[in-house]
Amino acid sequence: MFHPRTLTVLILMLAGFLYVALWNEADTVSNAKIGFTAASICFIIIGILQFGDGVFIRPHPALWRFVLALSVLYQMFLVFLLFQTKDDARKLFAYVDPSLGVELPERSYAEDCSLSAENIWNQLDIFVVAHVLGWYCKAIILRDYWFCWILSVMFEVMEYSLQHHLPNFAECWWDHWIVDVLICNWLGTYLGMRTCEYFEMKQYSWRGIKQIPDYKGKARRAIQQFTPHSWTRFDWGATSSFKNFMAVIGLLVVFLNCEVNAFYLKYLLWIPPDHPLNVYRLIFYFFLGICGVREGYQYLSDKSYKVLGAAAWLELANILTETLIIIKFGRGEFQEPTPTPVIVFWVCLITSVVSYAAWRFLISPYLKQREGRR
Numbered sequence: 001m002f003h004p005r006t007l008t009v010l011i012l013m014l015a016g017f018l019y020v021a022l023w024n025e026a027d028t029v030s031n032a033k034i035g036f037t038a039a040s041i042c043f044i045i046i047g048i049l050q051f052g053d054g055v056f057i058r059p060h061p062a063l064w065r066f067v068l069a070l071s072v073l074y075q076m077f078l079v080f081l082l083f084q085t086k087d088d089a090r091k092l093f094a095y096v097d098p099s100l101g102v103e104l105p106e107r108s109y110a111e112d113c114s115l116s117a118e119n120i121w122n123q124l125d126i127f128v129v130a131h132v133l134g135w136y137c138k139a140i141i142l143r144d145y146w147f148c149w150i151l152s153v154m155f156e157v158m159e160y161s162l163q164h165h166l167p168n169f170a171e172c173w174w175d176h177w178i179v180d181v182l183i184c185n186w187l188g189t190y191l192g193m194r195t196c197e198y199f200e201m202k203q204y205s206w207r208g209i210k211q212i213p214d215y216k217g218k219a220r221r222a223i224q225q226f227t228p229h230s231w232t233r234f235d236w237g238a239t240s241s242f243k244n245f246m247a248v249i250g251l252l253v254v255f256l257n258c259e260v261n262a263f264y265l266k267y268l269l270w271i272p273p274d275h276p277l278n279v280y281r282l283i284f285y286f287f288l289g290i291c292g293v294r295e296g297y298q299y300l301s302d303k304s305y306k307v308l309g310a311a312a313w314l315e316l317a318n319i320l321t322e323t324l325i326i327i328k329f330g331r332g333e334f335q336e337p338t339p340t341p342v343i344v345f346w347v348c349l350i351t352s353v354v355s356y357a358a359w360r361f362l363i364s365p366y367l368k369q370r371e372g373r374r
Contacts, residue, residue, distance in 0.1 A: 006049050013045055029095065044069045054311055055294050064311075067287045071314040074284065078321040086329040090270055097275075104270050106167045113172035127273075131184035132191075134282070138255075139192020141289045143234040147248070148193075151255055152185040158256055161342045165334045166263055168273075200233050234297055242361040247300050249353070251293070254319055258285060261322040268329045288315050 017038055024034065047069020053061045054068065081089055094101030139148050156176045163169035171180075238248040262281065271277055288311060295309025 009045060009049060013042065017042075033095070040073055043073055047072065052310075054291055054309065055298065056291060064287075064291060067284075067291060068311055068314065070284060071288050071311070071318060075314060075317050075321060078318065078325065082321065082325050082328065086268065089329065093269055093271065093277075097277075100269075100271060100275070102270060104267070104272060113174070128179070128184055131180065132188040135185045135188025136192040136195075137188075137286045137289075139189045140195060141286070141293050143193075143196045144236055145189065145193055147236060147252075148185075148189040151252060152181050152189070154252065154256055155259055156181060157345075158260055161338075161346070162260065164336045164339060164342075166267055169263070196233075232294070232297070235301075236297075239360060242357065244300065245357060245361065247296075251296065254316065257323060258319045261319065261326060264326045264330065265322065268326065268333065285315075285318075288318070292316070 020034065020038065025031070026034070044066060048062045048065045051065045051068050054064050056064050081092075084092065090101050135148070135152070138151065142148055142151070159169040159171065159176065236248050237244045239245060262278065265271065266273060266278065291311035292309070292315035293312070295312040299305045299308050299312070
């Protein structure tokens with residue numbers, strides 16, 4: 001049982017604001033940064049104390065209220081950014097970090113595609129570890145092997161389709177399908193799904209720390225506070241109904257959209273790949289994705305849920321607002337037309353998906369119904 005300390009937190013917050021406001025006066029730019037940071041902290045504290053609880057309570061409901069408040073704050077920032085010019089947006093990030101606001105050099109990973117040990121070794125940098133960790137997190141979020149595999153393959157397809165826009169999407173074939181899909185993505189997905197299987201099979205029986213007599217048991221219980229209170233196995237049932245089919249397709253599109261947004265935002269706002277802002281965004285979307293996908297699954301599978309959860313709604317809003325920013329700032333940036341093979345591929349793929357849906361959910365049931373009347 002958690003006891004809120006709303007008045008205590010209020011007093012501490014105001015005392016901290018008073019101290020900084022009175023004894024830390026600086027120039028206009030610094031004061032603006034401090035004021036914006038203080039306002040953001042105030043909003044997050046309000047969210048932690050006053051927002052409602054979501055589907056998760058471990059390790060503490062305040063953590064997930066913090067994620068929800070941060071997603072609201074991020075959405076407000078994205079809306080503000082949407083109404084700026086591209087140059088002003090770049091200058092804004094330069095105010096946050098003076099190292100930003102500098103045009104990034106173009107880099108292609110497909111200059112030498114000979115399958116040699118030296119080339120493969122050159123690709124095994126810190127981003128490989130990040131790749132594996134990223135797919136581990138995706139598996140924790142989606143909890144489905146097939147979903148992760150489809151997403152893995154489709155992201156490589158997106159890289160092929162958009163490399164005429166972003167040079168760093170151009171990779172060697174073995175980098176796409178061997179290093180990325182078969183090694184990094186598979187390893188991350190496998191470890192993530194093994195973690196899901198462990199939590200799924202685990203017996204959950206919780207006791208309060210005060211009810212445990214020995215210190216060893218108390219320490220073990222304190223560590224268990226950082227594990228799930230319970231675990232829900234996801235069964236998306238993509239072919240069980242048209243609603244589930246469209247939900248899975250929609251979730252796939254949203255995930256791909258979120259992945260692609262990261263690369264376009266880096267390119268348009270001149271944020272280097274190794275800058276901490278990119279890491280912060282990924283961590284933020286991981287925690288928000290855990291809540292959002294869980295609420296989305298609950299909305300899909302439980303008929304008593306009539307409204308999409310707040311985390312799922314905000315995650316969708318964040319991703320789509322990022323897309324609006326990319327559309328606006330991308331005007332005039334990408335002059336090269338889409339290659340014909342890419343257009344042909346996507347026309348064939350979309351036609352196949354629509355045709356399958358029509359056969360599976362319209363034509364086939366109709367034929368079975370008519371045959372049953374005979």
